[in-house]
Amino acid sequence: MSELTEYTGKATMEKIASLSKRRGFVFQSSEIYGGQNGAWDYGPMGVELKNRIAQFWWKTMTRLHDNIVGIDAAIFMHPRTWEASGHVENFTDPLVDCKKCKARFRADQIPEENLQQKKCPDCGGELTDTRKFNLMFKTNIGAVEDNSNILYLRPETAQGIYVNYKNVIQSSRVKLPFGIAQIGKAFRNEIVTKNFIFRTCEFEQMEMQYFVKPGTDVQWFDKWREERWEYYKKLQVKMDHLRWHQHGPGELAHYAKDAYDIEYLFPMGWRELEGVHNRSDYDLTRHGEFSGKDMQYIDQDDGNKKYTPFIIETSAGLTRNLLMLLCDAYDEEKVADNGNADDIRTVLRFSPFVAPVTVAVLPLMKKDGLAELAQDIRQTLKEDFSTDYDQSGAIGRRYRRQDEIGTPFCVTVDYESKETNTVTLRFRDSMEQKRVPIAELTSRITQEIKDYKRIN
Numbered sequence: 001m002s003e004l005t006e007y008t009g010k011a012t013m014e015k016i017a018s019l020s021k022r023r024g025f026v027f028q029s030s031e032i033y034g035g036q037n038g039a040w041d042y043g044p045m046g047v048e049l050k051n052r053i054a055q056f057w058w059k060t061m062t063r064l065h066d067n068i069v070g071i072d073a074a075i076f077m078h079p080r081t082w083e084a085s086g087h088v089e090n091f092t093d094p095l096v097d098c099k100k101c102k103a104r105f106r107a108d109q110i111p112e113e114n115l116q117q118k119k120c121p122d123c124g125g126e127l128t129d130t131r132k133f134n135l136m137f138k139t140n141i142g143a144v145e146d147n148s149n150i151l152y153l154r155p156e157t158a159q160g161i162y163v164n165y166k167n168v169i170q171s172s173r174v175k176l177p178f179g180i181a182q183i184g185k186a187f188r189n190e191i192v193t194k195n196f197i198f199r200t201c202e203f204e205q206m207e208m209q210y211f212v213k214p215g216t217d218v219q220w221f222d223k224w225r226e227e228r229w230e231y232y233k234k235l236q237v238k239m240d241h242l243r244w245h246q247h248g249p250g251e252l253a254h255y256a257k258d259a260y261d262i263e264y265l266f267p268m269g270w271r272e273l274e275g276v277h278n279r280s281d282y283d284l285t286r287h288g289e290f291s292g293k294d295m296q297y298i299d300q301d302d303g304n305k306k307y308t309p310f311i312i313e314t315s316a317g318l319t320r321n322l323l324m325l326l327c328d329a330y331d332e333e334k335v336a337d338n339g340n341a342d343d344i345r346t347v348l349r350f351s352p353f354v355a356p357v358t359v360a361v362l363p364l365m366k367k368d369g370l371a372e373l374a375q376d377i378r379q380t381l382k383e384d385f386s387t388d389y390d391q392s393g394a395i396g397r398r399y400r401r402q403d404e405i406g407t408p409f410c411v412t413v414d415y416e417s418k419e420t421n422t423v424t425l426r427f428r429d430s431m432e433q434k435r436v437p438i439a440e441l442t443s444r445i446t447q448e449i450k451d452y453k454r455i456n
Contacts, residue, residue, distance in 0.1 A: 003240075004240055004241065004265055006269075007265055007266065007267050007268075007269065009238075009241075009267065009327070009330070010330060010331060010332045011267055011326075011327045011330035012267050013195055013196050013266075013267050013268060015330065016196060016267075016323070016326050016327060016330060017196050019326075019330070019346070019348075019404065020046070020196075020326065022404075023045055023404050023405050024043035024044045024045040024046065024405075025042070025043055025045045025046035025049065025326065025405075026040050026041070026042055026043065026046050026196075026197060027040065027041045027042075027043055028040060028041070029041050037201075038190055038199075038200050038201035038202070039200060039201060039202050040196075040197050040200060040319075044356075045356045045357075045405050046322070046356075048356035048357070048386065049322055049325070049350075049354065049355075049356045050204075050318060050319070050322055052353070052354040052355070052356065052386075053318060053321050053322060053325065053354050054183050054204075054206065054318055056235070056353055056354055057183070057206045057231075057316070057318075057321075058070070058181070058183065058206075060231055060234070061179070061181045061206075061208050061314075062181050065179065067174060067175075067177065067178040067179065068178065068179035068180070068181055068208065068210075069168060069172050069174065069178070069179070069180060069181070070180070070181045070182060071160070071161060071164055071168065071180055071181075071182050072182060072183075072184065073157065073160025073161065073163075073164060073182060073184065074160065075153060075154050075184070075185065075187075076141070076151050076153075076154075077151075077152075077154060077159060077160065077163070079150055079151060079152060080290050080291070081159050081163060081287075082136065082152050082155075082159070083290060084286040084287050084289070084290035084291070085159050085162075085255075085283065085286065085287075086254050086255065086286070087134075087136060087152075087155060088134070088136075090254050091134060091135050091136060091155060092132040092133055092134050092135065093106050093132070093133050093135060094106065094107035094108055094130045094131070094132060094133075095107060095130065095131060095132075095133045096110070096115070096118075096127045096128050096129070096130050096131075097127065097128045098120035098122065098123060098125045098126070098127055098128075099125055099126045099127070099128060100120060100123055100124075100125025100126065101120060101122055101123040101125055103120065103122050103123070105121070105127075107130045114127070115127070115130075133189075134189075135155060135188045135189050135190065136152045136153065136155050136187075136188070136189065137152065137153040137187050137188075137189050137201075138150060138151075138152055139151050139152070139153065153186075153187035154186055154187065155186055155187060155188050156186050156205065156207075156315075157182050157183075157184045157185075157186055157205045157207050158207050158209060158283075158313060158315065159283075160182065160184070161180045161182055161207070161209045162209070162283045162284060162287055162311075163287060163291075164180070165180065165211065165284065165295070166293070166295065168180055169297070175300075175301065176211055176212060176213050176297060176299065176309060177210060177211060177212040177213070177216070177220060178210070178211055179208050179209060179210040179211070180208070180209050180211075181206075181207070181208040181209075182205075182206075182207055182208075183204065183205070183206050183207075183318060184204065184205065185202060185203070185204050185205075186202075186203060186204070186205050187201060187202055187203075188201060188203075189201060195266070195268050195271075196323065197319055197320075197322070197323050198266070198268075198271065198320060198323055200319065203317060203318070203319045203320070204317070204318035204319050205315060205316070205317060205318060206315075206316045206317075206318050206321070207313065207314065207315045207316070208313070208314045209279075209311050209312075209313050210224060210311065210312040210313070210314075211297070211309040211310075211311055212309060212310050212311075212312060213299070213307070213309065213310075214281065214307055214308070214309070214310050216310075217257070217278055217280070217310035217312065218258075218278070220312050221258060221276070221278045221312050224276055224312050224314055225244075225260060225276050227314075228262065228274060228276055228314050228316075229242075229262070232262070234353075235325070235351055235353070235354065236351045236452070236453070236454040237264075237324070237325070237328045238328055241264055241265040241328065242262060242263070242264055242265075242273075243262075243263050243265075243270070244260050244261070244262060244263070245260065245261045245263050245270075245272075246258075246259070246260050247259040247260070247261070253277070254282075255277075255279050255280070255282040255283060256277050256278065256279060256280075257278040257279070257280040257310075258277070258278040259275060259276070259277040259278070260275070260276050260277075261273070261274065261275050261276075262274040262275075262276070264324050264327075264328075266323075266324070266327055267327060273316065273317070273320060273321070273324055274314065274315065274316035274317070274321075275313070275314075275315045275316075276312070276313070276314050276315075277312070277313040277315070278310070278311075278312055278313075279310070279311040279312070279313050280310055280311070281308040281309065281310050281311070283311060284308050284309060284311070285308055288308070295308060296308050297309050325350065325354065326348070329348040329349045329350045329406055330346075330348060331346070331347050331348070331349055331456060332344055332345070332346050332347075333345050333347070335431070345400065345403060346400075346403065346404050347403040347404070347406070347428065347429075348403070348404065348405065348406030349406065349428070349429055349454060349455070349456065350406035350408070351452065351454070352408045352409075352448075352449040352452050353449070355386075355406045355407060355408055356386065356405060356406065356407075357386050357387065357388045357402070357405060357406075357407040358385035358386045358387065358407070358408060358409065358445070358449075359381055359385050359386075359387055359388075359407065359408070359409040359410070359411060359445055360387065360388040360389070360390060360398075360402045360407050360409070360410045360411070361374050361375075361377055361378040361381065361387060361388070361389050361390075361410075361411045361413065362374065362389075362390055362391065362395060362398050362399075362410055362411065362412050362413070363391050363412075363413045364395060364412060364413060364414040364415070366391050368415070368418075369418065370413050370414070370415070370417070370418070371391055373413050373417060373418065374389065374391070374411075374413040375389065377411060377413065377423065377438060377441070380441075380442065381411075381441065381442060381445075383442075384442055384445075384446065385442075385445065388402070388407065390402070395412065398410075399426065399431075402428070403428060406428070407428060408427070408428045408429075408448075408449075408452070409425060409426065409427065409428065409445055409448065410425075410426040410428070411423050411424070411425055411426075411441065412424040412426060412433075416435075417438070420435075421437060421438050421439070422435045422436060422437050422438060423435070423436060423438055423441065424436075425441070425444065425445075427448075429454070429455045430455065
């Protein structure tokens with residue numbers, strides 16, 4: 001458990017948002033029309049970073065586990081799904097509106113004094129009574145818009161796993177305990193969207209639902225808490241910026257037997273990054289009741305006993321992980337450059353496992369065959385790494401551009417490269433440079449990635 005009480009890093013949300021736009025990580029959705037609130041677009045660097053986080057999570061959760069398989073369920077699901085899950089009834093926020101300025105607030109996020117006096121915290125106008133607002137987006141399917149054609153945009157990906165649980169058993173021959181993983185988009189009609197991409201209406205989740213025998217759920221719950229903590233160690237984030245928060249009786253969701261959040265210390269304070277929940281047998285029992293289908297598991301290793309499995313859920317936000325890594329990797333340091341000891345270098349210290357670009361190839365000059373040699377080297381490196389090529393501007397300025405997108409390694413091709421078949425390998429974190437034979441470049445970078453240890 002972290003003892004940090006306030007953020008002490010160099011990142012601010014303003015700096016992260018500015019860097020994200022300048023370097024192609026995140027853009028405001030529909031910006032040319034004034035922007036769409038609660039929606040963001042991921043640029044060339046952002047989509048690479050997002051994909052690499054997803055790949056790292058997928059490898060950790062599926063390829064490294066023999067008993068976890070994946071699915072990709074549809075966004076549109078039968079509306080009875082959301083009645084069974086409790087979302088139609090329980091997935092609500094308490095809202096109040098100001099009759100004067102028309103502002104809308106979550107009732108649990110304004111001062112109690114304002115709520116009691118029905119006084120708007122912005123303009124002092126009169127507030128309406130508190131009412132429940134369902135966070136699911138509702139739409140219609142078909143030509144006629146009526147209640148018989150209602151569909152919802154899914155507010156979570158988990159339900160797609162639960163309704164396919166029997167299909168997975170029958171097609172994959174998995175036995176308890178086993179898990180089903182999924183990465184996909186979810187949608188919530190959030191009234192308050194703020195802190196850049198932290199809380200948005202459209203986002204992506206990385207979820208794994210682990211089905212276990214009743215009575216073993218507590219031990220598996222503890223096991224998955226350990227595994228998910230280790231995941232962030234592998235990402236080499238600042239572990240003192242992570243902590244556990246256990247849900248108290250008043251915080252527990254209607255389905256939960258026990259629940260913990262992994263919280264990260266963002267620039268705006270401690271916020272939820274991932275949830276690990278013991279969902280008991282609630283979900284499968286409810287879907288059995290509402291669908292009329294038998295959702296019990298037949299345990300062939302225990303005399304064909306029938307029972308409803310308990311579920312341990314690990315649920316992480318992909319886009320929220322991306323924001324966390326941007327904040328965690330962001331650094332500013334004074335470096336001596338051209339005799340100026342006060343030059344500030346902005347750098348993103350991503351792990352090489354998730355960096356959008358692994359290695360950039362930079363010819364010292366465009367002429368004398370250096371650019372052609374650099375392109376040949378890049379073509380070779382492309383087979384194993386995500387690469388970039390930059391021949392514009394002074395070499396120091398090009399290094400800084402790569403630092404700002406978090407590229408761990410730069411390969412500089414100079415005149416000596418033509419004579420000795422060597423290049424300069426530059427390391428992002430230390431800015432150290434070493435001569436490396438071109439023939440050994442791929443193996444050297446591969447080893448450096450395996451041996452990588454974050455400096456700060």
